[in-house]
Structures are given as C-alpha cells and as structure tokens.
Amino acid sequence: MLTDDSYSILLDSNAIGALSLYFELCKHLSIEFDDGNWQNIKAQMEALRLNDDFAEEHTIKRGYIIWTYLKQKQSKHHDKLHIYISLFADLEFRDILLNQAFDHYLSTKGGFPYRSLRKRPLRRQLEFNYKDKVAIPCKILYENLRQNFICEQPEMEGGFIEKVCDYLMTLSQHVFFDIMDAYFYCVAVSLFVDEIISSDGEFCSIINKMRTDEEWHSLRDKFINDIASKDDAFKLGLEGKSFKDVLPKGIKPEQKILVLD
Amino acid sequence: MKEQLQKYNLDRNPFPPAATGLGGVLKEGEHVFLPKEQADVIETFFSKAQTGKGIKIFPIIGSYGMGKTAVLRGYLKDFFEEKEIKVFYFDNPGVQFYDLANTLMRGLGRYEFSKAIWEVSKQYLNDSENELYLFEMTFEQMLDETYKNKKQNEKARQLGKIIKDKLLFTQEDEIAYKLGQLVIETHRKPYFEYKDFTVSNSQSVVAEKQEDKFFHAIVKAIIDIYGVKGVAFLIDEFEEIAFSKGMSKIKTYEYLSTFRRLVDISESEDLWIAIAMTPEAMEQTLSSNAALGQRFTEAGCKIELNPFSQDDIRKWLIWWLDRYRTDNSSYKGKIFPFPDSFPEFMAKDSKRCTPRKLVKTCFWILSEAINNEILPPFSDEFVRTIVDSSSNRGTQNVD
Numbered sequence: 001m002l003t004d005d006s007y008s009i010l011l012d013s014n015a016i017g018a019l020s021l022y023f024e025l026c027k028h029l030s031i032e033f034d035d036g037n038w039q040n041i042k043a044q045m046e047a048l049r050l051n052d053d054f055a056e057e058h059t060i061k062r063g064y065i066i067w068t069y070l071k072q073k074q075s076k077h078h079d080k081l082h083i084y085i086s087l088f089a090d091l092e093f094r095d096i097l098l099n100q101a102f103d104h105y106l107s108t109k110g111g112f113p114y115r116s117l118r119k120r121p122l123r124r125q126l127e128f129n130y131k132d133k134v135a136i137p138c139k140i141l142y143e144n145l146r147q148n149f150i151c152e153q154p155e156m157e158g159g160f161i162e163k164v165c166d167y168l169m170t171l172s173q174h175v176f177f178d179i180m181d182a183y184f185y186c187v188a189v190s191l192f193v194d195e196i197i198s199s200d201g202e203f204c205s206i207i208n209k210m211r212t213d214e215e216w217h218s219l220r221d222k223f224i225n226d227i228a229s230k231d232d233a234f235k236l237g238l239e240g241k242s243f244k245d246v247l248p249k250g251i252k253p254e255q256k257i258l259v260l261d
Numbered sequence: 262m263k264e265q266l267q268k269y270n271l272d273r274n275p276f277p278p279a280a281t282g283l284g285g286v287l288k289e290g291e292h293v294f295l296p297k298e299q300a301d302v303i304e305t306f307f308s309k310a311q312t313g314k315g316i317k318i319f320p321i322i323g324s325y326g327m328g329k330t331a332v333l334r335g336y337l338k339d340f341f342e343e344k345e346i347k348v349f350y351f352d353n354p355g356v357q358f359y360d361l362a363n364t365l366m367r368g369l370g371r372y373e374f375s376k377a378i379w380e381v382s383k384q385y386l387n388d389s390e391n392e393l394y395l396f397e398m399t400f401e402q403m404l405d406e407t408y409k410n411k412k413q414n415e416k417a418r419q420l421g422k423i424i425k426d427k428l429l430f431t432q433e434d435e436i437a438y439k440l441g442q443l444v445i446e447t448h449r450k451p452y453f454e455y456k457d458f459t460v461s462n463s464q465s466v467v468a469e470k471q472e473d474k475f476f477h478a479i480v481k482a483i484i485d486i487y488g489v490k491g492v493a494f495l496i497d498e499f500e501e502i503a504f505s506k507g508m509s510k511i512k513t514y515e516y517l518s519t520f521r522r523l524v525d526i527s528e529s530e531d532l533w534i535a536i537a538m539t540p541e542a543m544e545q546t547l548s549s550n551a552a553l554g555q556r557f558t559e560a561g562c563k564i565e566l567n568p569f570s571q572d573d574i575r576k577w578l579i580w581w582l583d584r585y586r587t588d589n590s591s592y593k594g595k596i597f598p599f600p601d602s603f604p605e606f607m608a609k610d611s612k613r614c615t616p617r618k619l620v621k622t623c624f625w626i627l628s629e630a631i632n633n634e635i636l637p638p639f640s641d642e643f644v645r646t647i648v649d650s651s652s653n654r655g656t657q658n659v660d
Binding site: 006008082150158159190191192232233234235236237 | 357359455456509510511514515517518521522550
C-alpha cells in the first residue's frame with residue numbers, strides 16, 4: 001500500500017528555531033549539515049571561541065539532533081518523508097528572530113541595563129537589518145528543508161484553517177490545552193501526522209498521553225469519534241486502525257532518538 | 262511549401278508539433294480516432310448501464326502519452342453529447358470533494374445557474390408581488406425587489422420549498438434551502454468562490470455532511486434545466502498531483518473518500534463518470550481500499566489504452582491524413598505519402614506506438630520532407646532516418 005511508505009512530521013516553532021541556528025552555525029563554520037558528529041562541531045565551536053556568539057549551544061545541539069533525525073527518517077522511508085510547518089509556527093519563529101534582533105539592539109546600542117530589559121519595554125521602530133536578521137535565516141531554513149524533504153505549509157491549502165478550527169472546537173470540549181499547542185495538535189491530527197517534534201516537555205507529554213495513556217482513553221475516543229462523524233476522509237483513515245495508530249507521537253529532540261551506528 | 266504539400270495531396274501538415282492535448286486539432290463534430298475494440302467497450306457498457314441503476318463509472322487507464330485526455334475530450338465528450346447527456350470536463354481538479362464542486366459550479370456560472378433555477382421555479386411562485394407589475398418580473402427585478410424589501414430569507418425559503426416539493430431536486434430541507442439561498446444571494450455576489458464549497462465555511466452553499474446529496478440535487482437540476490437525459494463528468498489527472506509528489510496519508514484518504522462518493526452518486530443518479538489515470542495510480546487506488554476495488558469490478562468496465570497495433574497505426578494515420586486531403590483526392594483512405602511499410606516498421610517497437618509519440622514522429626517526417634522537398638511516397642530509408650534522429654532528439658520520453 002502506498003501509505004505504508006510515507007511518513008510525516010510536524011515541526012514546532014522551537015524545533016524550527018533550533019534547526020535555523022544549526023544551519024547558521026554550519027554556514028559560519030563552512031561545514032555541510034550532514035557532515036560529522038556533534039563532538040566535532042562542538043570542538044570547532046570551542047576552538048573558534050564561538051560559544052560567546054552562539055550562546056545557545058544546547059539549542060544548536062537540538063538543531064543538529066533534529067536534522068540528523070529527519071535524515072534518518074527520510075532514509076528509512078524511501079525519501080517519502082513529509083515535513084509540515086504550520087503557518088503559525090513560522091510566524092512564531094519569525095517572532096523569535098525579531099526578539100533576538102530587538103534584544104541585541106537593546107543590549108548593545110540601546111544602552112539599556114538588564115534591569116530595564118527585564119521589564120520588556122515596548123518595541124519601537126528599530127533600525128536593524130531585517131533582511132539579515134529575519135529574511136535570510138528563514139530563506140535558508142526553508143530552502144534546506146525543501147531541498148531535502150517534501151516540505152509543506154498546510155495552511156496554504158484552501159479550507160484547511162477552517163477545518164483545523166473545527167477540530168479545535170471539538171478538542172476544546174474534551175481537553176484543556178494551551179491554545180497554540182492545541183492548534184498545532186489539531187493540525188497534526190487532521191493531517192495524520194506520525195510525529196510532532198517539540199522541545200516543549202509539557203506539550204509532548206500531553207500529545208503522548210492522548211495517544212497511549214489509559215486514563216485519557218475515553219477522552220481520546222470521544223475526540224476521535226466526534227471528528228470522524230464530521231469528516232469522511234478522516235473516518236476513512238481510521239478504517240482498520242486503532243485510535244492510537246492515527247494520533248501523533250510527541251518527540252523531544254534528545255540524543256536518544258538518534259539511531260546509533 | 263504549398264507546392265510540396267500538393268505533391269503529398271495535403272492542404273497542410275495535419276500533425277501538431279507539440280502533441281499535447283487537442284488544442285485546435287479537432288474540427289466541429291469530429292472526434293479522435295479510437296481503436297474499434299475500445300469504442301466497442303464504451304458502447305457496450307453504456308448500453309448495459311443506462312438501462313437501470315448501477316455504477317456508471319469507468320476508468321480510462323493509460324500511461325503518459327497514451328491519449329487519455331484525447332479520449333476524454335475528443336471522443337467521450339461527443340459520445341455523451343450525442344446521447345443528450347450534458348458533459349463537464351474536470352482538468353486536474355484536486356482530490357477533495359469540494360474541488361469538484363468548485364469546478365462544476367464555476368463551469369455552470371452562478372448567475373446563469375441561478376437564473377435557470379428561477380425560470381423553472383417561477384411558475385410555482387406566489388405571484389402576489391408580480392401582480393403589481395404590468396409585465397412579468399425579470400430575474401434581476403426579482404432580486405432587486407427582494408433585497409429592497411429585505412425579504413431574502415423569505416424568498417430563499419419559498420424557492421427552497423419549490424425546489425423540494427415541486428421540482429423534486431432534493432428531499433433534504435437544508436439542501437433545498439441552500440439552493441434557494443444560492444439563487445437569491447446572486448444579487449450580492451454573482452460569482453462563485455472556492456470557499457463557497459468548503460463545508461466548514463458557514464456561508465457555504467454546500468450543507469455540512471451533505472456533499473453527496475448536494476451533488477445529487479445539482480445533477481437533477483442540470484437535467485431539468487438543460488432538458489438532458491443525464492450528466493457526465495470527465496475527470497482528467499484526478500490523482501496525478503498528489504501521487505506524483507508522494508501521497509501523504511491525508512491526501513490518500515481524501516482521494517479515496519472523494520472517489521467513493523463519486524461511485525455512490527453514479528449508482529443512484531443519471532451521472533456518468535469517466536476518470537483518467539495511470540496504471541500505477543489505478544493499482545494503488547484499488548490496493549488502498551478493497552471495498553472500492555470491488556465496486557469497480559462490479560461495474561465491469563475498464564478502458565485500457567495500450568500502444569497501437571500495426572492495424573491501429575494504419576487506421577490512425579488514415580484518420581489524420583484524410584482530414585487534410587485536398588478535395589476529391591483519390592488518396593483518401595490511404596497513408597500516402599507515407600510508405601506502405603510504415604505501420605509495420607513503427608509497430609516493431611511498442612515505445613513508438615503511443616499516440617503522442619506517433620503524432621510527433623509523423624510531424625517530423627512531414628516537416629523534414631517538406632523542407633528537403635522529398636518526393637512521395639517517402640522511402641523506408643528516409644522514414645528510418647527521421648525516426649532514429651527524433652529518438653536521439655529526446656522525443657522518446659516526454660513525461
């Protein structure tokens with residue numbers, strides 16, 4: 001069957017951010033994304049004393065893990081890995097980049113002490129290079145993903161957001177989620193995504209509870225049944241499967257998710 | 262060039278160079294060449310299926326370049342229209358049900374469709390408003406008056422009742438009302454948008470979970486309005502976008518769900534559906550859903566487009582050449598200026614015998630012959646040279 005081969009993953013905004021930082025580092029070090037192991041990369045960072053500029057070492061490492069994991073999945077599923085990045089994850093990622101530019105400005109040119117920064121003063125029009133700080137990192141991220149995988153933004157399809165909002169209304173009747181987490185979860189469910197990659201431990205925990213926790217059993221069943229009663233394609237997708245099979249897994253990007261050679 | 266063509270007994274080179282689609286190829290009332298066996302399959306199935314309720318769906322299966330689009334647009338379109346069945350052609354409609362609805366309704370046109378429904382409904386309308394006018398109200402006047410008096414809902418309900426009880430387009434109140442609403446709201450928006458067919462949109466013309474019944478109603482409306490005996494959907498490249506990218510799970514389920522609904526509708530309505538797809542797509546469709554596969558088997562009709570046989574090539578070539586023979590030509594029914602050995606030569610390699618490949622090859626043969634003033638009939642050697650060089654030119658695999 002065709003669908004046995006394909007595999008799909010939804011990337012949360014923090015996963016996208018980590019990937020972007022990893023790509024930026026590789027570009028800085030002039031190394032290919034697929035080259036080498038983490039220890040080598042870390043050693044190069046230390047040798048060039050990049051740890052100060054790339055203070056988020058653990059985020060970069062997550063980016064490395066995510067990239068390696070995606071490539072492993074791609075190979076395992078015969079180049080039929082679908083990566084989904086929600087429009088709202090993309091917007092959150094751009095917000096992260098803007099925040100970084102803003103914080104950098106405040107700390108270097110604005111002359112604001114940490115005491116003031118903590119208060120998060122209102123953003124004003126900054127004179128910073130949007131192209132370098134936001135547009136280019138986004139371009140690099142999506143180009144790299146599209147060159148290597150089937151990468152889609154599901155909201156580009158007409159009617160998708162309305163459908164997800166419908167799912168969201170149904171989900172909210174059964175379980176309380178942070179609204180954006182709930183949105184991403186409903187995106188994943190509507191697409192029959194296999195995994196959601198996120199560094200958010202609570203989010204991953206709820207995703208996995210929905211899938212396998214016995215205490216959440218009736219809640220999960222009601223949610224699925226409600227959706228199936230409204231969506232014929234979804235109902236078709238359930239045929240011959242348990243509810244557990246159709247709900248996504250939550251994956252935190254840690255070393256242990258990588259296949260050891 | 263004209264002089265050279267006259268030597269070939271032709272008005273022009275009948276073969277288009279691009280060989281994609283049928284743009285400008287067919288004349289009024291013409292249909293493309295189809296091998297007799299396939300034409301017989303179509304005729305037999307139609308005769309059997311039209312006599313009663315049953316699945317009226319048949320797949321046109323063929324690899325790229327085998328002529329699926331030509332069969333749909335250049336043969337089946339005329340086939341159905343001759344039998345007073347209204348035809349709608351869907352080119353790469355997408356895998357979701359409302360993609361089909363969107364294409365269908367936009368093809369009809371909102372204003373024309375709404376006006377037509379009103380025309381057949383007005384004999385049943387309560388004419389108290391109309392009595393105020395010396396002449397019967399036009400559709401536009403009716404809409405103006407309705408909006409002026411803020412009676413949109415009332416009018417939509419009235420029309421819905423007529424659609425359900427008198428015209429019998431549907432037995433569902435909600436669908437009848439939505440159709441009435443569709444007519445009345447033409448005043449505000451005389452065109453369709455894609456979101457009009459997405460059920461999650463509260464303003465959608467399609468009632469929730471009623472997509473099949475909506476299509477039933479539309480099919481009945483079309484039959485009534487246009488005075489035809491049925492409706493035919495000719496669906497081209499239905500699955501190719503999704504399949505070619507590597508089908509994601511949701512696309513697979515949407516595709517199968519839509520497919521199943523079409524099969525269901527064709528069983529109970531005068532709706533004929535021809536779907537063009539590649540052999541791989543057909544195999545994957547059937548293996549993805551055993552129940553669907555069984556329905557297809559029940560239907561018992563399948564048109565497989567295979568490379569032409571030697572005899573087919575001869576007949577096919579005569580069809581092309583006769584269309585542009587000079588008047589009173591004694592070469593009608595012959596393959597002159599092509600050598601008599603041409604069909605046999607081409608049939609030796611099945612890769613050369615797809616309609617698309619044949620069109621391109623014949624175009625090049627004639628084109629080179631004209632440019633080099635080759636005398637007819639063409640020699641075997643000349644033909645062989647052109648065929649070999651067109652293979653090297655990379656015209657072998659066009660898709």
